[in-house]
Amino acid sequence: MSEDQKQQQLKQTLWNIANDLRGNMDADDFRDYILGFIFYKYLSRKMKGYANIILQPDGLRYDTVEAHPEAEALLEAIRFEALDKLGYFLKPSELFSELAKRGNSGGKNNFILGDLANVLTSIEQSTMGSESEDDFGNLFEDLDLTSSKLGKTEDAKNELIVKVLSHLEMIDFDLENTESDILGDAYEYLIGQFASGAGKKAGEFYTPQQVSKILAQLVTTNKTTLKSVYDPTCGSGSLLLRVAKEVKEVGSFYGQESNPTTYNLCRMNMIMHNVHYKQFDIYNEDTLVNPSPNHRDKRFEAIVANPPFSAKWTASPLFMSDDRFSAYGKLAPKSKADFAFVQHMIHQLEDTGTMACVLPHGVLFRGAAEGHIRKFLIADKNYLDAVIGLPANIFYGTSIPTCILVLKKQRANAQDILFIDASQHFEKVKTQNVLQETHINEIINTYRERTTKDKYSYVATLDEVKENDYNLNIPRYVDTFEEEEPIDLGQVSKDLKALDKDISKTDATIADFCKQLDIDTPF
Numbered sequence: 001m002s003e004d005q006k007q008q009q010l011k012q013t014l015w016n017i018a019n020d021l022r023g024n025m026d027a028d029d030f031r032d033y034i035l036g037f038i039f040y041k042y043l044s045r046k047m048k049g050y051a052n053i054i055l056q057p058d059g060l061r062y063d064t065v066e067a068h069p070e071a072e073a074l075l076e077a078i079r080f081e082a083l084d085k086l087g088y089f090l091k092p093s094e095l096f097s098e099l100a101k102r103g104n105s106g107g108k109n110n111f112i113l114g115d116l117a118n119v120l121t122s123i124e125q126s127t128m129g130s131e132s133e134d135d136f137g138n139l140f141e142d143l144d145l146t147s148s149k150l151g152k153t154e155d156a157k158n159e160l161i162v163k164v165l166s167h168l169e170m171i172d173f174d175l176e177n178t179e180s181d182i183l184g185d186a187y188e189y190l191i192g193q194f195a196s197g198a199g200k201k202a203g204e205f206y207t208p209q210q211v212s213k214i215l216a217q218l219v220t221t222n223k224t225t226l227k228s229v230y231d232p233t234c235g236s237g238s239l240l241l242r243v244a245k246e247v248k249e250v251g252s253f254y255g256q257e258s259n260p261t262t263y264n265l266c267r268m269n270m271i272m273h274n275v276h277y278k279q280f281d282i283y284n285e286d287t288l289v290n291p292s293p294n295h296r297d298k299r300f301e302a303i304v305a306n307p308p309f310s311a312k313w314t315a316s317p318l319f320m321s322d323d324r325f326s327a328y329g330k331l332a333p334k335s336k337a338d339f340a341f342v343q344h345m346i347h348q349l350e351d352t353g354t355m356a357c358v359l360p361h362g363v364l365f366r367g368a369a370e371g372h373i374r375k376f377l378i379a380d381k382n383y384l385d386a387v388i389g390l391p392a393n394i395f396y397g398t399s400i401p402t403c404i405l406v407l408k409k410q411r412a413n414a415q416d417i418l419f420i421d422a423s424q425h426f427e428k429v430k431t432q433n434v435l436q437e438t439h440i441n442e443i444i445n446t447y448r449e450r451t452t453k454d455k456y457s458y459v460a461t462l463d464e465v466k467e468n469d470y471n472l473n474i475p476r477y478v479d480t481f482e483e484e485e486p487i488d489l490g491q492v493s494k495d496l497k498a499l500d501k502d503i504s505k506t507d508a509t510i511a512d513f514c515k516q517l518d519i520d521t522p523f
Contacts, residue, residue, distance in 0.1 A: 010173075035187070039268045039272060041169070043088060065092055066093055100168070103162035111158050124140065132278075135271075188273075214404065216246045219353075219356050221447070227252070229243045234256060234257050253281070254281050255280075256295065266282050267282055288314075300353060302353060312337065339370050353409070356404055361401055363472075364474070371470065384407055389420065393432060403474070415462060425439045458477045
């Protein structure tokens, strides 16, 4: 079986398990459980595999260590190594396979809820005082095994959890195959599937892969490696991970997410994609109000983001002394934080870096403070490199059309701005508009070649943008008007006469039928 076939099979199997076992539970709630348990199995398999490597010279296996006369010393030695290499530690009796086996043992011994809760807590506590503490702290807090959503009685809750663990235990995660990321991609697929059914909530944690690809390819243009990538509204981390697929290597991943549940999902997603805990730094707070103290002094080579559209924020006058906003002389309005996110990202951008973010179309033309900030970015700083219009209805939970702004502090094409109108280039799939590979390639190729294409793109000089008073509304630059075919009035007259003759013939035929039937004609 090929890698692609294995991946498709694993994706479908996991999704089928999720649908078969959740019963009447809301998909959003079950998502946290199924993803959390897949992650627990992943940690267990990694722990067992790494411990077996350590024990191999002694001819021991990890699942027999706890019965060994020197168990305590062996476990402590393995724990010390595992905390550095993996970032966490699990005893053999705490492994996923052991609890799944107990759950299926029958009788009173199959009640595992309490032990499972203790194990999940133990994983988090094993990291305390170590370098990975922040990366594993409270990671399983959304897996509430006492929740009535799992069942009305303790036995009902236990039965559902045992079923989930048993089904997952039968799946081969193929972790020994270091050349592929089958499980990581399947995990990402599950997140996307849950997002597609989550309606408006989906925007809180997931950017569709089609959009992620565009953003990732924009910021990695002419790059084979990246020192760092940053997402200030990182959700489940899908954008950060997508950037890594476009280059050979990313040194470090940085992100911030305000929603605690989504923050946990992001950290799990990073680890599931084999991003070492020392390579990522994800922070749980409101980016605009409380940016990570670990990030503020850093500057990033690539920045990607899909901030919440036109979110509210404090816009406190105190921010006018904040280095992120002070140079502009204006703050984004309280009711629309779009430009506040842009200002934050520019502040964090390395001088030779590139940022690409998704925003609602209003940022292109709204006036007042937003118009002032837009003019400052173009006329005073000359940071804006490209404006790309996307189709409507490509995001989960909203049908509004959106755009991508690409900004650089040091632009190779400093005398112009590229405008791309891709709003009509999509495929309708059920109720959603979807950008296919050909649509994505056309956007990226047009950006990289920086060409004017009839009805699609236009390279505007800075003077032209100035003449438009720094209004970036795409139709001002890309003419997509389609002229209608001229109407031949003479032919129309002939057609009407011919039609009139046909009507007269039909009337005569009907009149004849009526006469034969000895009834009145209807006209």
